[in-house]
Amino acid sequence: MKSKSHKDKIPHITIKLKKDIYPLEAIQKSADAFKHLADMKIENKRQYFIVKLTKVNPEARKLIKDEFCNYVLANIRNI
Amino acid sequence: MKKIVAKRNKVEHSTSNTKSVELVLNPKIYPLEAIYAASYAFIDKLYIFLDGDPNSKIKIKLTPKTANSSLNQNSNSLKEEFLNELVNHTLRYQISKENKNLREFILGTALLGSLGKLNPSKDFFTDKDFINEELDKVQDRDETFSNESETAFDDPLGIAVPWEEKFKPHKKRVKSAKRVLKKSKKSKK
Numbered sequence: 001m002k003s004k005s006h007k008d009k010i011p012h013i014t015i016k017l018k019k020d021i022y023p024l025e026a027i028q029k030s031a032d033a034f035k036h037l038a039d040m041k042i043e044n045k046r047q048y049f050i051v052k053l054t055k056v057n058p059e060a061r062k063l064i065k066d067e068f069c070n071y072v073l074a075n076i077r078n079i
Numbered sequence: 080m081k082k083i084v085a086k087r088n089k090v091e092h093s094t095s096n097t098k099s100v101e102l103v104l105n106p107k108i109y110p111l112e113a114i115y116a117a118s119y120a121f122i123d124k125l126y127i128f129l130d131g132d133p134n135s136k137i138k139i140k141l142t143p144k145t146a147n148s149s150l151n152q153n154s155n156s157l158k159e160e161f162l163n164e165l166v167n168h169t170l171r172y173q174i175s176k177e178n179k180n181l182r183e184f185i186l187g188t189a190l191l192g193s194l195g196k197l198n199p200s201k202d203f204f205t206d207k208d209f210i211n212e213e214l215d216k217v218q219d220r221d222e223t224f225s226n227e228s229e230t231a232f233d234d235p236l237g238i239a240v241p242w243e244e245k246f247k248p249h250k251k252r253v254k255s256a257k258r259v260l261k262k263s264k265k266s267k268k
Contacts, residue, residue, distance in 0.1 A: 020133045021111070066126035066142065073127060077119050 013038070013053040013065055017072065024049060026075035034068055099142040100158045106137050109169055114139065116168035121161055 017027060024042075027049055031040040038056040042049055056064055104114065111133050118127045124144060131138040141161060194217060237245065 016130075018130055018133075021129045021131075021137070066128075069128050070122050070126055073115065073118050073129070074122055076115055 013056060013061075015051040015053070015065055015068060016048045017051065017069075019047055019049055022049065022072055023076060023079065025079050026072050027051065029075045029079070030068060030071040033071060034064070037064060099140055102139045102141070102158065102161070103131070104137045104139065104165075106133050106135070109137070109165055110172055111137065113165060113169040113172045116172070117161060117165040120164050120168070125157070125161070 027042060031042060031051065034040060036057075037060045038053040041052040041054070043052065044050075051068070053064065053068075060067075106114075114129065114137060118129070118139075121127060121141075126142040126144060128140040128142075129137060130140070139161075141157060143157065194213065234240070
């Protein structure tokens with residue numbers, strides 16, 4: 001049995017954002033702003049946009065989820 | 080004032096942990112726009128996450144950013160401060176909604192004043208074709224003005240002539256200057 005690499009062991013971060021509350025444009029802008037901290041992928045699933053964060057910067061790991069949500073909220077006001 | 084107090088009591092329920100506070104709000108009382116605005120005002124102090132259905136229930140999770148935050152000392156104060164801001168923005172939203180027509184009317188009148196029509200007809204505010212016609216007239220007027228300004232520009236003193244063109248060294252003048260220099264050199268010798 002192959003041992004998992006270090007990257008595989010680190011779990012992804014997923015953020016579920018309700019479509020009716022968080023507009024896609026704001027999410028995309030935020031994802032673009034956060035791309036230097038993690039690889040971002042936005043998926044469309046029923047009532048939610050699911051943002052998957054991989055290869056997250058270890059220093060930003062603790063706060064990235066909350067900061068991302070705040071950033072999207074701020075972007076809603078600007079779009 | 081009574082209205083606001085009544086609204087404050089209609090927060091459906093809230094559960095508070097040691098770190099975060101969760102509110103469930105009725106969007107018919109607190110519109111989503113007001114929630115966005117209140118959240119934006121608290122964005123520097125709190126992590127805010129919105130969930131739920133904007134037609135029936137909106138869930139708001141508030142988490143203080145720092146452990147030393149004064150808001151963190153008492154989860155109730157955190158909730159209350161946020162709700163105060165929410166009431167503030169709800170009221171602002173309602174007022175702006177009520178005054179929308181009046182604001183548009185004032186703006187429209189001001190624009191018409193700039194067109195030279197101080198007493199606008201009703202058509203201006205209702206008929207889109209009428210507005211487009213008026214705007215086309217303004218555009219035509221601007222274009223003709225810009226064309227006129229290009230052709231009918233009069234500059235008798237030559238103020239608009241660039242410095243380089245005005246004081247361009249003339250060939251004859253340069254030649255004569257060279258001759259004078261040569262002569263002066265010869266005379267010195």
